[in-house]
Amino acid sequence: MKIIKVFNNNVALTKDSNQTEMVVMGKGLAFQKKIGDQIDTEKIEKNFIAPSEGFAAKLSELLDEIPYEVMVLSKDIIDMATKELQTELSESLYLSLSDHIHFALIRLEDGLPIKNALLWEVKKFYKQEYQAATKALQMIEARTGIQLPEDEVASIALHFLNARQDSSGMEETLKMTQIFGDVTNIVKYHYGINFDEDSMNYSRFITHVRYFAYRMLRGELSDDQHGTLYEQVKQQYPESYACTKKVQAYLKPTYQMQMTKDELAYFMIHIHRVSYREKNI
Incomplete structure (x- = not known):
């Protein structure tokens, strides 16, 4: 394992026999070492593959400040x-x-x-x-x-x-988390209930909100293909419809996103499930 960059006495960037760049860490591991020298593998305490070319520069800058x-x-x-x-x-x-x-x-x-x-x-x-x-x-x-x-x-x-490897970035994660909290609060205060967070209906509801928020922020909401379902659910669950309209009224000005009839119908179904169970325990 050959050194290609010394960050400090304890951290170095190396390249193994397969030409894979790897960051290695260990007390005194790079002391008085220079580019081209071999690393004493017995001194390695931690190691990981460098994910990108810019990683080394960022790590070098960080090591100037962090113990x-x-x-x-x-x-x-x-x-x-x-x-x-x-x-x-x-x-x-x-x-x-x-x-x-x-x-x-x-x-x-x-x-x-x-x-x-x-x-x-x-x-x-x-x-x-x-x-x-x-x-x-x-x-x-x-x-x-x-x-x-x-x-x-x-x-x-x-x-x-x-x-997470399937993550789309901290900004989107923060927005999605905010949406979860706000939508859940709208439902909770509309019905005046507290959720059983261990229930299957609550789990389904949160999964739907999470998936919806993910697609909404990526502009991937479904087209209106089930207008009849929307009308049917609207008539069958009027209270859920009223609550869903509050969710829609929150999302439109906050994220400039209009919910489709498909989304409104599915929201009504999930809201009815989670609210009905809590109100009838």
């Missing part, structure tokens, strides 16, 4: 989250998570904790990511002795969401 211990901690958290979520996470998460954890520790030390406005939504709609992020905070406290606030659980969970 080695935080970088190692971030890699351990990513390894934990990969197992917990049973999915591959983008290697770019290493940069964003290291930077976030380092900044969060500094902010807390300076008495400047930041509130996460999406704490409730993340906790309710992304339970797996939230649980993994909770473990991440426990790992941070165990390594640093610093207990970060619960708001940071939501922030780290959002980083996990954004790093």
Whole structure:
């Protein structure tokens, strides 16, 4: 394994026999090393494939500011989250998570904790990511002795969401999360109910809202092909229709998106299911 770039005494960019570029980490691993030298593989504590050409430059810049211990901690958290979520996470998460954890520790030390406005939504709609992020905070406290606030659980969970291989970016993730929360609140306050979040109907409802928000933000809403279904459901579930119109009234000015009759019909069906069960328990 040959060195192609030395970041600092503990981190280097290498190339293996298959010409694969890999970031390797370990105490003193690159001390007094230069380009072309071989790495002592016994000193490698962590390693991962460099995802892009620009990754090395960004990592080099980050290492000027962030302690080695935080970088190692971030890699351990990513390894934990990969197992917990049973999915591959983008290697770019290493940069964003290291930077976030380092900044969060500094902010807390300076008495400047930041509130996460999406704490409730993340906790309710992304339970797996939230649980993994909770473990991440426990790992941070165990390594640093610093207990970060619960708001940071939501922030780290959002980083996990954004790093999923099928993710479409943090901005879209944040918008989708906001939509989940707002639509759920509209239904909750319209009917004056609290949801049983363990119920199958609630799970179906959230899945529909998530899929709808994803397609809406990508401009992939279905065409009106079931106008008859819309009229039928509208007549059969008038209360759900009234609630769905509130959802439509929220989405149109907020996201400049008009729901089709198909979407209105499916929303009415799911809203009826989730509200009927809660009102009749």
